[in-house]
Amino acid sequence: MHTNTLAGMLADLSASRYSCRELTQSFLERIAKYDANLNSFITVDEAGALVQAEEQDLLRAKGSHGPLSGIPIAHKDIFCTKGLKTSCGSKMLDNFVAPYDATVVSRLASAGAVVLGKTNMDEFAMGSSNENSFYGPVKNPWDETRVPGGSSGGSAAAMAARMCAAATGTDTGGSIRQPAALSGVTGIKPTYGRVSRFGMIAFASSLDQGGCFAADARGAALMLSAMSGFDPLDSTSSETQVPDYTESLGERLEGLKIGIPTQFFEDGLDERIATPVRQAAKELESQGAYCVEVALPHLSLSVPTYYVVAPAEASSNLSRFDGVRFGHRCDDPKNLNDLYCRSRGEGFGVEVKRRIMTGTYALSAGYYDAYYLKAQKTRQLISQDFENAFSDVDVLLGPTTPTPAFKIGEIVDDPVTMYLNDIFTIAVNLAGLPGMSIPCGFADGLPVGMQLIGNYFSEATLLRVAHQFQLATDWHQKIAPGYA
Amino acid sequence: MSLTKDDIQKIATLARLQISDSEVPEYQSTLSSILNFVQQLETVETDDVSPMAHPLEMNQRLRDDVVTEADRRAEFQAQAPDTEDGLYLVPKVIE
Numbered sequence: 001m002h003t004n005t006l007a008g009m010l011a012d013l014s015a016s017r018y019s020c021r022e023l024t025q026s027f028l029e030r031i032a033k034y035d036a037n038l039n040s041f042i043t044v045d046e047a048g049a050l051v052q053a054e055e056q057d058l059l060r061a062k063g064s065h066g067p068l069s070g071i072p073i074a075h076k077d078i079f080c081t082k083g084l085k086t087s088c089g090s091k092m093l094d095n096f097v098a099p100y101d102a103t104v105v106s107r108l109a110s111a112g113a114v115v116l117g118k119t120n121m122d123e124f125a126m127g128s129s130n131e132n133s134f135y136g137p138v139k140n141p142w143d144e145t146r147v148p149g150g151s152s153g154g155s156a157a158a159m160a161a162r163m164c165a166a167a168t169g170t171d172t173g174g175s176i177r178q179p180a181a182l183s184g185v186t187g188i189k190p191t192y193g194r195v196s197r198f199g200m201i202a203f204a205s206s207l208d209q210g211g212c213f214a215a216d217a218r219g220a221a222l223m224l225s226a227m228s229g230f231d232p233l234d235s236t237s238s239e240t241q242v243p244d245y246t247e248s249l250g251e252r253l254e255g256l257k258i259g260i261p262t263q264f265f266e267d268g269l270d271e272r273i274a275t276p277v278r279q280a281a282k283e284l285e286s287q288g289a290y291c292v293e294v295a296l297p298h299l300s301l302s303v304p305t306y307y308v309v310a311p312a313e314a315s316s317n318l319s320r321f322d323g324v325r326f327g328h329r330c331d332d333p334k335n336l337n338d339l340y341c342r343s344r345g346e347g348f349g350v351e352v353k354r355r356i357m358t359g360t361y362a363l364s365a366g367y368y369d370a371y372y373l374k375a376q377k378t379r380q381l382i383s384q385d386f387e388n389a390f391s392d393v394d395v396l397l398g399p400t401t402p403t404p405a406f407k408i409g410e411i412v413d414d415p416v417t418m419y420l421n422d423i424f425t426i427a428v429n430l431a432g433l434p435g436m437s438i439p440c441g442f443a444d445g446l447p448v449g450m451q452l453i454g455n456y457f458s459e460a461t462l463l464r465v466a467h468q469f470q471l472a473t474d475w476h477q478k479i480a481p482g483y484a
Numbered sequence: 485m486s487l488t489k490d491d492i493q494k495i496a497t498l499a500r501l502q503i504s505d506s507e508v509p510e511y512q513s514t515l516s517s518i519l520n521f522v523q524q525l526e527t528v529e530t531d532d533v534s535p536m537a538h539p540l541e542m543n544q545r546l547r548d549d550v551v552t553e554a555d556r557r558a559e560f561q562a563q564a565p566d567t568e569d570g571l572y573l574v575p576k577v578i579e
Contacts, residue, residue, distance in 0.1 A: 099559045192539040206538050235545060236538070304522040315499060322500075324572050329565035335575050337500070345502030353501055354511065357492075358518055360499040374525050376535030381528070383536055415514050416521045432539020456540075 001026045002162040003484065006071060006219030009165055013060065013070045020060065020070030023165075024053035024114050027072045031116065031163045034483065038139045040148075040157040042077050043085050044117035052114040059112065068226055069112030074164040076155050077118040078125055079105050079210075080199040084115075088201045089123040089133040089151075092321050092328045092347030102199025103231045104168055104210050111226035116164055120154030123349045124318065125175055125203045127151050128421045131412045132351040139408070140183060141480035142446055146405040149179030152213070156183035159213040161483045166214040166223045170200060172207045173306055174400075174425025177437040180213055181400035181449020184439045186466065186476060187213045188220045190459050192432035193238035195224075196231035204313035205236075207306075207429040216476050217438065217466035221245035224459060240457050248460045249467040254288035256465065257393045263299040264398030264424055273448055276441025277399045280450045280469065284397070287468055294393060296385040301378045302427035303419055308362050308375035309430070314352075315359030321347060354415065383431040390455040395465055399424055400437040400449035424451060434459050438466045439475040447478075485519040487512055 001023055004012065012018060028046050035041050049072065059065040080086045080098035082105075087093045101109070109115070122132040130138040130153025138153040140146040141161040148157040152169030156179030159167050169176040171189035180187025188211050195210035202208060212223040225245045231237040260281060265274055281291050323329040323343025330346055333339035348356070362371035389396060402423055411417045428435040433453055440450035450469075454462045470476050487495075492511050496503040503511060557570055566573040 096563065099556065099563065193542075232545075232547070236540065236542065238540065238542075298528075301525060301528060304525050307518060308522050308525070319500075323565065324574055325560075326563035326565075333575050336577050339575055340500040341497075341502040344500055348501070350510070353499075353503070354514055354518075356499050356501060357495045357511065357515060361495050361515070361519070364495075364498060370526075371522065373535055374528075374530065375522075376537060377530035377533040378525050378528055380533050380536035381530070383539070416517050419518075419521075430539075 002030060003479065005216050006165050006214055006222055009071060020053040020056040020114065021050060023070060024049050024072045024116070027116055027164055030161070034161055034163060037144070038141060038157055038161060039136055040120055040138050040154040040161070040163065041074065041117045042087055042089070042120050042135050042154070045084055045115060048084065049114050049116050056112050056114060066110060066112035068108065068222065071113050071165045072116050073108065073113045074116050074119045074155060074158050074167040075105060076121055076152050076167070076169050078121060078170055078201045079168060080201070081105050081115065081118065084118065086118065086201070087134070089121040089135060090347065090349065090352070091134045094134065094328065096326055098199070100199060103196035103233060104200065104227050107227055113226070119158055119167060122151035122153065123352050124201065125151040125170055125172055126314070126351050126355055128174065128178055128418055129412065130154065131408065132349055134349060137408050140405050141483050142184060143405065145407055146446070147182065147408055149182035149405065151175040153179050155213050156180055156185055156187065159183065159185040159215065160480055162479060166212055166219055168210060168212050170208060170210050171429065172203050172310060173429050174422040176211045176213065177400050177425050177435055177449070177451060178422060180437040182405040182447065184447030184478065184480070185213050186216055186220050186436070186438045187211065188224060188436040188459065188462065189428070189434060190224060190228065191238070191434045191457050193236050194228050194434070194457070194459065196234040196237050198231055198233035202317040204310040205317060206313060207310060209429070216470050217463050218246060218249060220436070221249060221463045243460050245460050245463050248464050251464055252288060253284060253465065253468050256289040256395070258284060258289050258291045259294035259389050259393035259396045260291050261296045261299065261389070261396055261398055262293050263296050269399065270403050270443070272404065272443030273399045273402065276448045277450050280440040281397055283472060284465065284469060287472065291397070292393065294389045294396065296389065296427065298378065298381045298385050299427055302382050302430055303423055305375045305378045305382060305430060306426045307358065307419055308371050309379060311355040311359030312362050312372050313359070315356045315363065318352070318356055351415070379430045382427050386431045386433060395461060396453040398451050400451040404443040404446035404448060428453055432456070434462055436462050436466060438469065439478065441475060485516060485523055487516045487519070
């Protein structure tokens with residue numbers, strides 16, 4: 001069952017080849033078998049999942065079920081789930097049980113998805129390796145000495161090991177696309193404002209965007225159709241109409257104009273990455289698309305720009321964790337200031353504190369113009385690069401990451417090197433564009449991801465290109481040895 | 485750009501984070517390297533560039549000024565470390 005695609009499982013459930021309960025049970029068994037080692041789940045809700053699955057079996061029997069009825073999914077532990085712990089990978093929220101569901105969670109529940117549990121992540125989504133979790137690192141199913149990527153590392157690893165049919169994630173600087181690439185699965189981050197941020201714990205509010213992982217583009221299209229749409233509870237939610245993303249998947253690629261950003265292949269990009277990505281572009285050309293070189297001249301500014309903007313927003317957002325209304329509180333506070341400082345000092349991990357401090361410094365009196373205002377201006381330049389590129393091409397194609405998955409512990413002590421891992425993904429968040437990563441080959445046995453970037457609200461085009469590529473290739477069907 | 489130990493403690497105080505003396509060197513070295521890294525932005529000419537605060541050109545949406553939320557105080561306060569009679573408790577602020 002588990003090697004099937006999401007669409008295949010829906011077909012099997014409709015044909016009563018197995019029940020929702022049986023499908024859920026089979027994934028729970030895989031979690032029990034593999035996850036003590038991989039550590040991709042923080043919370044597994046076995047009893048709740050089986051109850052939901054049985055409800056879906058009843059709805060299916062009545063013929064009044066939703067589009068994802070009975071599909072077992074996992075939520076990144078950044079999405080609030082009523083009655084189920086939401087930790088955000090932090091000691092700060094180790095005791096937090098949200099009193100409400102995130103909009104993403106309630107939408108997927110109405111569509112009939114069954115929640116298996118909550119997945120591991122870098123604390124407050126700050127990281128590119130999942131090593132910054134209070135609950136320990138996640139192992140990459142392709143090589144258990146390596147990271148799955150981050151911050152949505154648990155969701156990516158759970159998908160890669162087929163411990164769920166799909167998973168949610170969030171992407172502030174690459175946190176869906178980078179782990180999708182490193183773990184060999186399909187992941188999409190839609191346009192800023194496409195998926196509601198309500199109940200999604202905030203990191204950097206002008207960059208955060210929810211999205212999903214699946215085994216293939218059709219699965220991602222089914223998930224995204226259910227997750228997307230206007231939400232009055234999110235002040236930056238878009239009112240743009242949501243298409244059925246599965247409808248246009250079958251359209252051929254004749255005449256599609258693909259831009260290859262030269263900056264993505266400069267500075268001696270690892271040949272083990274460059275070769276499969278160029279090969280993937282050739283495959284799309286053989287289907288009738290054509291490729292042209294485009295320039296993103298300010299790309300190299302994207303990581304430094306991000307590391308001003310994101311920590312600045314984070315230092316503000318994370319001020320809500322004060323030990324007063326919810327979350328960790330220190331023992332025996334001497335006074336209110338001591339309560340704040342010790343609760344936060346104890347509750348946050350090193351990387352979170354580092355980013356809060358970076359942001360606090362960048363926003364402090366006398367430094368605002370030099371850091372934050374300057375970064376907002378370079379953000380504009382980066383965004384304009386994309387605007388220029390999309391005046392000429394339909395999609396951009398390049399690598400998702402500069403290297404395949406690195407070793408656990410290899411660069412965790414060097415934040416700037418770690419930050420540069422997101423060099424190809426971060427600019428997309430600064431501009432607010434949709435992007436996705438799909439498997440396109442291997443480097444010494446480790447998955448390589450191809451990134452597709454689209455214009456605003458062009459998710460349907462990205463998913464169509466990915467789907468057409470996957471019709472002609474089988475990289476997305478490869479499952480890590482030992483997990484097939 | 486090199487931050488001193490005092491700089492680190494000052495930033496930590498502004499951010500309401502207790503940082504122990506033994507942790508200071510780690511933050512001193514990594515924050516300095518991050519600030520050095522972002523300083524490359526200084527070399528970019530941006531005089532005629534307008535700051536971008538947000539990816540979407542959008543106006544603040546307004547809703548009618550009516551009560552839409554139910555009273556869920558008890559439920560929300562069940563999460564709190566310390567409450568009494570519907571109030572959040574903190575150490576005494578005014579002597």
